[in-house]
Amino acid sequence: MAEKITVGHVHMSGCTGCLVSLADNAEGLLTILDKYADLVYGLTLADVRHIPKMDVALVEGSVCIQDKISVQEIKETREKAAVVVAVGGCACYGNITRFGRGGQPNQPQHESYLPVGDLIKVDVYIPGCAPCPQLIRNVCVMAYLLLKGTKDQQELAKKYLAPLMQLAERGTEACGCDLMYDVVNQGLCIGCGSCAAACPVRAITHEYGKPNVNREMCIKCGACYAQCPRSFFNFDVVTEFEAISDLIAGALK
Amino acid sequence: MGTELGKYKLCVSARSTDKDILKKAQDGGIVTQLFKFALEEGIIDGAIVAGQGDEPWRPRPFIATTVEELMTTPGTRYNISPQVSWIKEATRSYGLDKVGIVGTPCQMQAVRKGQLYPVGLRDVDDKIALAIGIFCMENFPYQSIKQLVEDHAGMKLESVKKMDIGKGKFWVYGARGQVVQLPLKVTHKYEQPGCHVCLDYVSNLADVSTGSVGSPDGWSTVFVRTRKGDDIWSKAIGAGCFETKPIEQVKPGLEMVSKLANEKITKNQKTVEERAKFGVNKALRNPYIKP
Incomplete structure (x- = not known):
């Protein structure tokens, strides 16, 4: 068996829902930990106090800039990890922590929460609240192939991860408004309904065949835009859906 | 091919x-x-x-x-x-x-x-x-279909039995047997804009x-x-x-x-x-x- 990669779960200001999503891969997670990845850091899961050197850091949650330890740890994560993956809406875009303004008991002065990408460079985004277990799984498998796979597998992993890396480059702000700004206003919407299906709070309906976002309900997780086939559509990868699905299923056997 | x-x-x-x-x-x-x-x-x-x-x-x-x-x-x-x-x-x-x-x-x-x-x-x-x-080839928003059928073909939507695109025309078949054909030249501008970058x-x-x-x-x-x-x-x-x-x-x-x-x-x-x-x-x- 080929060498495993090392993975850590870094917990910033999040609800642990992302970690639960990772765990929701059930046997799939056990296969990943068995064959492809050693968990070298993770709250409650690995008995390690300080952030170690690792191949992939899965970061959950946004960073409270009034909390010195969080700020220090996220910087340390960037130093220690070859690849930083922002897992979930909070790490990518702030998500509901965007609405935080402090005042909560114990630490009322903790009022400012920033997406990870506002403090360090993030390599890959997995948006959504909670992020989908299967997308986390796919990214884990692809990260393994990228670092330890054959040349062909590395090429595939690069192509697969490219749009998720481009999402990370795109910025740290997300909102249902993105559907208007970057899809409908750009003359690209085809009214397929992917956005509405992806929305975790059911804030999206369709008016005149196009999405209508209830902005009071939108939590800014970024799922709708990332799911839209007109945010990104990489023919070279999606056209191979059958072979890639087989590959991932095979890897988890 | x-x-x-x-x-x-x-x-x-x-x-x-x-x-x-x-x-x-x-x-x-x-x-x-x-x-x-x-x-x-x-x-x-x-x-x-x-x-x-x-x-x-x-x-x-x-x-x-x-x-x-x-x-x-x-x-x-x-x-x-x-x-x-x-x-x-x-x-x-x-x-x-x-x-x-x-x-x-x-x-x-x-x-x-x-x-x-x-x-x-x-x-x-x-x-x-x-x-x-x-x-x-392309799709239409509902309002476009309404406009095509009611304004261009002069029929009420509720009295339409079948619509079809074929032989270079948009066909509207009425419940009472009437058939109206519109040249696709007329329908093009009502197409959903997002369709125009579709490559499939x-x-x-x-x-x-x-x-x-x-x-x-x-x-x-x-x-x-x-x-x-x-x-x-x-x-x-x-x-x-x-x-x-x-x-x-x-x-x-x-x-x-x-x-x-x-x-x-x-x-x-x-x-x-x-x-x-x-x-x-x-x-x-x-x-x-x-x-």
Whole structure:
């Protein structure tokens, strides 16, 4: 068996829902930990106090800039990890922590929460609240192939991860408004309904065949835009859906 | 013929052997017949189809879990039904483990992207049991169809029996037997703008895709594309669901499908290129490059 990669779960200001999503891969997670990845850091899961050197850091949650330890740890994560993956809406875009303004008991002065990408460079985004277990799984498998796979597998992993890396480059702000700004206003919407299906709070309906976002309900997780086939559509990868699905299923056997 | 028809294992001209389906169907009744067979055999336990919405000729996604429900939905509406919006709900509220879905090429793209990049589609990726794609040159918003039928064709939507696009014309058939044809030149400006960057005519990413083009009246051209599609199609053939003819033996045949596919792709590729220099040193967004 080929060498495993090392993975850590870094917990910033999040609800642990992302970690639960990772765990929701059930046997799939056990296969990943068995064959492809050693968990070298993770709250409650690995008995390690300080952030170690690792191949992939899965970061959950946004960073409270009034909390010195969080700020220090996220910087340390960037130093220690070859690849930083922002897992979930909070790490990518702030998500509901965007609405935080402090005042909560114990630490009322903790009022400012920033997406990870506002403090360090993030390599890959997995948006959504909670992020989908299967997308986390796919990214884990692809990260393994990228670092330890054959040349062909590395090429595939690069192509697969490219749009998720481009999402990370795109910025740290997300909102249902993105559907208007970057899809409908750009003359690209085809009214397929992917956005509405992806929305975790059911804030999206369709008016005149196009999405209508209830902005009071939108939590800014970024799922709708990332799911839209007109945010990104990489023919070279999606056209191979059958072979890639087989590959991932095979890897988890 | 090159990549314009996508990958496929098999292409035939076919029609349903069920008289009832043929009577209601747009052409050969392929979608309805295949879903009916899949429902009866337990290959799917429900299908997201285009059901009747709140207004006449307005479709809405509808989950048919019985053949009776399915039989209320045949035919083409020529306006948008956000099929994919129900894909997660089908596996939740409806508890389906094996979902069928019919849609346009772009909706098939959405489904496959959703399976490979399930950002907000938890537990959906392995539950798509049969995705049937239709051929599509472009689609219309509901308001456009209303305008075409009521303003241009001079008919009330509620009195329309069938709509069809074929032989270079948009056909509206009235309940009392009247037929109005509009040249496609008239309909073009009402098309959904998002369709103009679409580079797929024959649902390249479906399990099975079908449309009237290439086959004689009352028949449909069928592409069987994936392992799943092949498995279901061959079972359906074995069960006598379809009458088929080799595509090489029918007129106008595959050449016509290829011709229209290339026309669409060439035209829309040009639109994509024009969008790159739409403003003064300002481009419109290209989803095929990056998000």
